Amino acid sequence: MEDIIFGFYPIINLLKNNPKLFKKIYILNNKKINNKLKEILINIKKYNIPYCKTTRQWLDKKTNNHVHQGILGIIFFKTIKYHKNDIIKIIKKFKKPFILILDRITDPHNLGACIRTAVAAKVNIIILPKHHSSTLNSTVKKVSCGTSETLPIIFVNSLVEIINLLKNNNITIIGADNKSTNTIYNNKIYFPICIIMGSENKGIRPIIKNNCDILLNIPLFNNIDSLNVSVATGIFLFEIIRQNLF
The missing domain is CATH 3.40.1280.10 (SPOUT methyltransferase, trefoil knot domain)
Structure with a gap:
């Protein structure tokens, strides 16, 4: 199954702790390169995570107009049934x-x-x-x-x-x-x-x-x-x- 995660800090934290969960990362077109985005791009390259540029309209729709900071990740997750x-x-x-x-x-x-x-x-x-x-x-x-x-x-x-x-x-x-x-x-x-x-x-x-x-x-x-x-x-x-x- 898939889910989304968005915003600099959530994506950076997940890249540090469990980068294999990422299926793909989307970055806003013409997004200004800052230190946080540099760190994300370094990890994208390090872990060979597919990424692409997209529009603000697509990000707004995907996040239901939440504050996404111009970045969104598609992640895998497993539904685990515990006893x-x-x-x-x-x-x-x-x-x-x-x-x-x-x-x-x-x-x-x-x-x-x-x-x-x-x-x-x-x-x-x-x-x-x-x-x-x-x-x-x-x-x-x-x-x-x-x-x-x-x-x-x-x-x-x-x-x-x-x-x-x-x-x-x-x-x-x-x-x-x-x-x-x-x-x-x-x-x-x-x-x-x-x-x-x-x-x-x-x-x-x-x-x-x-x-x-x-x-x-x-x-x-x-x-x-x-x-x-x-x-x-x-x-x-x-x-x-x-x-x-x-």
């Missing part, structure tokens, strides 16, 4: 698994930003529900700067079933909940762990909360009662890293 045993196999590759579950993240911009943050924080695997979740579409790939191709992202039928599976493998389940009286800064968090983040409007579902080992919040001020989920995800993930580095 419970596959999740455990992936987790067992790591001494201290770091897992992120995203519950009801339906906005592709938010999902893409969460994925990018997770990759930066060295999360090992992302798990999402098959229903009430954004797909990994071109918007997700662009916002994530191509990082959605660099770690396992698994859609499952039942998050509760997967949470119990992780618990049985000695992984602590931590839910983000702005109503909790415990803050992330007052609790020492040790690997292996799984962090669960929910949508900024509804948070994680009650049934998911009930299956967490602990619920933690981020203290907020000035009558702000919630953060964008990608911002909250970054705070949680990097606070955990800070705690385990120092």
Whole structure:
């Protein structure tokens, strides 16, 4: 199957991490050569990726008038069906698994930003529900700067079933909940762990909360009662890293 990815940073990141995914790259006619485009052209030559010039109208139509910066790539992707045993196999590759579950993240911009943050924080695997979740579409790939191709992202039928599976493998389940009286800064968090983040409007579902080992919040001020989920995800993930580095 094929998909598209567009914009300088997503294409550069994917060229660095998985250049074999590219089928072809399209560049705007008379596109001014800058450092980013030079880097892309060097990698196109290095990995022998076909490319051609095209019009702005074609790029606008192909990206549904999104900001494409005059560059678009056609990429191969495989739809992989994972089962419970596959999740455990992936987790067992790591001494201290770091897992992120995203519950009801339906906005592709938010999902893409969460994925990018997770990759930066060295999360090992992302798990999402098959229903009430954004797909990994071109918007997700662009916002994530191509990082959605660099770690396992698994859609499952039942998050509760997967949470119990992780618990049985000695992984602590931590839910983000702005109503909790415990803050992330007052609790020492040790690997292996799984962090669960929910949508900024509804948070994680009650049934998911009930299956967490602990619920933690981020203290907020000035009558702000919630953060964008990608911002909250970054705070949680990097606070955990800070705690385990120092």
